[in-house]
Amino acid sequence: MTSLIPMVRRIIAARVDDAALAEDLVQETLTRVLAAASRVETGMLEPYAIVTARNVIASLWREQDRHRRNQHRVVDLCPSDAPDADLLAREEQEAVSLALSRLSDRERRLLLAHEVTGQDTRSLAGELGSTAGAVAAQLNRSRARLRVEYLLALDRTEPPTERCRPVLLALSGGDRRRQREVDAGRHLLECDVCARLSEPLLARGQNRDGEVCIPIRSDGDIVAARQAARELASRLGFSRTDLTLIATAVSEVARNIVRFAGSGEVVVSLLERPRRGVHVVARDTGPGIADVEQAMVDGYSTYSGLGLGLPGARRLMDEFAVASEIGRGTTVTMTKWRDQR
Amino acid sequence: MTGGPKLVSILRQGAYLIASVHTALDDSQMVRFRDDLVEQIGRHRSRGVIIDVAALDVLDSFGARTLRTIGELARLRGAVTVIVGIQPDVAFAIVSLGMSTGSLVTALDLEEGLALLDHGVGAGRSTLPDRRRPRR
Numbered sequence: 001m002t003s004l005i006p007m008v009r010r011i012i013a014a015r016v017d018d019a020a021l022a023e024d025l026v027q028e029t030l031t032r033v034l035a036a037a038s039r040v041e042t043g044m045l046e047p048y049a050i051v052t053a054r055n056v057i058a059s060l061w062r063e064q065d066r067h068r069r070n071q072h073r074v075v076d077l078c079p080s081d082a083p084d085a086d087l088l089a090r091e092e093q094e095a096v097s098l099a100l101s102r103l104s105d106r107e108r109r110l111l112l113a114h115e116v117t118g119q120d121t122r123s124l125a126g127e128l129g130s131t132a133g134a135v136a137a138q139l140n141r142s143r144a145r146l147r148v149e150y151l152l153a154l155d156r157t158e159p160p161t162e163r164c165r166p167v168l169l170a171l172s173g174g175d176r177r178r179q180r181e182v183d184a185g186r187h188l189l190e191c192d193v194c195a196r197l198s199e200p201l202l203a204r205g206q207n208r209d210g211e212v213c214i215p216i217r218s219d220g221d222i223v224a225a226r227q228a229a230r231e232l233a234s235r236l237g238f239s240r241t242d243l244t245l246i247a248t249a250v251s252e253v254a255r256n257i258v259r260f261a262g263s264g265e266v267v268v269s270l271l272e273r274p275r276r277g278v279h280v281v282a283r284d285t286g287p288g289i290a291d292v293e294q295a296m297v298d299g300y301s302t303y304s305g306l307g308l309g310l311p312g313a314r315r316l317m318d319e320f321a322v323a324s325e326i327g328r329g330t331t332v333t334m335t336k337w338r339d340q341r
Numbered sequence: 342m343t344g345g346p347k348l349v350s351i352l353r354q355g356a357y358l359i360a361s362v363h364t365a366l367d368d369s370q371m372v373r374f375r376d377d378l379v380e381q382i383g384r385h386r387s388r389g390v391i392i393d394v395a396a397l398d399v400l401d402s403f404g405a406r407t408l409r410t411i412g413e414l415a416r417l418r419g420a421v422t423v424i425v426g427i428q429p430d431v432a433f434a435i436v437s438l439g440m441s442t443g444s445l446v447t448a449l450d451l452e453e454g455l456a457l458l459d460h461g462v463g464a465g466r467s468t469l470p471d472r473r474r475p476r477r
């Protein structure tokens with residue numbers, strides 16, 4: 001981000017003579033880029049900053065132009081040239097200010113000093129009597145919060161539940177442990193607002209190595225899930241037999257979703273700690289299982305003759321757990337270790 | 342099965358039907374395969390059926406159960422079914438799942454399957470042969 005500042009200055013200085021005005025535009029550009037950084041792919045920030053700088057200047061020119069034309073009129077009867085573009089820019093700007101206002105003074109000062117003024121973490125740490133590492137961590141948290149507040153402000157939404165902000169924050173910060181703690185995956189299935197808002201937050205983390213998420217809605221998704229699980233697990237060098245056990249177990253839990261809940265998702269991830277292994281979470285927002293103990297007994301089933309799903313999957317994996325709540329859904333968690341202790 | 346490459350082929354060879362599954366089937370495709378096959382057994386008055394599943398990398402409870410159902414439906418229509426080509430790791434998974442394979446007659450490959458049918462499979466093997474059961 002800081003490396004963008006000289007470039008943005010150059011672009012704007014080449015087009016705007018007034019030094020004070022140019023500096024305002026630089027700040028505005030950087031604030032917009034900062035706010036949008038979450039939606040921009042890594043490596044694409046520079047082109048994005050260029051486009052933003054030019055748009056900021058263009059909208060200034062439009063503004064001046066309109067002002068000049070309107071000086072001749074008593075009443076302006078014409079709609080502005082590009083009402084949508086202007087409106088969007090204004091909304092985005094308002095969202096940024098609103099988001100910034102929701103940070104604490106300390107957070108805001110730190111963030112702006114670093115991102116906009118370009119002060120590095122070491123010198124900030126010196127001023128604050130802290131360490132560069134602590135400042136960097138604080139900056140990450142603040143950025144994550146800013147992204148969440150920006151999206152909420154842009155959407156003009158107040159999150160519907162108490163759990164929303166913690167979930168969005170965990171997603172925004174890419175903090176996997178925290179995401180598990182707040183059960184972010186389940187909340188996203190239950191909460192429409194967060195599901196919608198988190199898209200840009202998640203888009204950043206997509207294609208993360210060592211994790212795949214397969215939405216489960218139909219028979220075909222069962223096959224997709226087990227194939228994805230096999231492919232991912234093969235990266236850890238599991239034996240062919242183990243890969244087949246994993247794929248078969250995933251097939252069983254995915255089918256459980258289709259049969260009982262209608263839809264849900266299967267998330268497969270590779271574990272490094274405490275040992276190497278593959279971790280599978282299958283969750284749905286279906287009716288839930290009234291008696292999990294009973295469901296784990298062979299042959300038990302509430303649908304025609306397929307009682308092997310969960311108990312079968314348990315036998316194929318090393319660790320297996322079912323959590324279910326009536327009316328809220330079911331989460332099956334299972335693990336296969338690559339290295340036996 | 343319509344459109345795209347064939348998922349399954351069913352060929353008639355004398356009194357036998359030879360069905361080959363070419364790729365992973367989802368549940369509905371598996372059910373359609375079952376119905377097609379059982380229908381053809383009736384139409385051709387087949388005495389024996391071989392189902393080659395060598396291309397399947399997973400036979401979960403639904404897949405294994407469907408094969409068992411095919412075997413039972415075929416038997417009721419006077420045909421004997423032999424499953425051939427179950428991969429060793431797939432066999433291991435079926436056993437680990439706790440599936441009962443009691444009524445499934447299996448053979449190593451097509452040739453052995455045909456030999457079983459020719460000798461009237463009544464006395465054929467009714468479980469996964471020992472030599473195909475992989476060791477962990």
Ligand SMILES: [Zn+2]
Pocket residue numbers: 159160161163164165187191192193194195
């Ligand atoms: Zn929410």
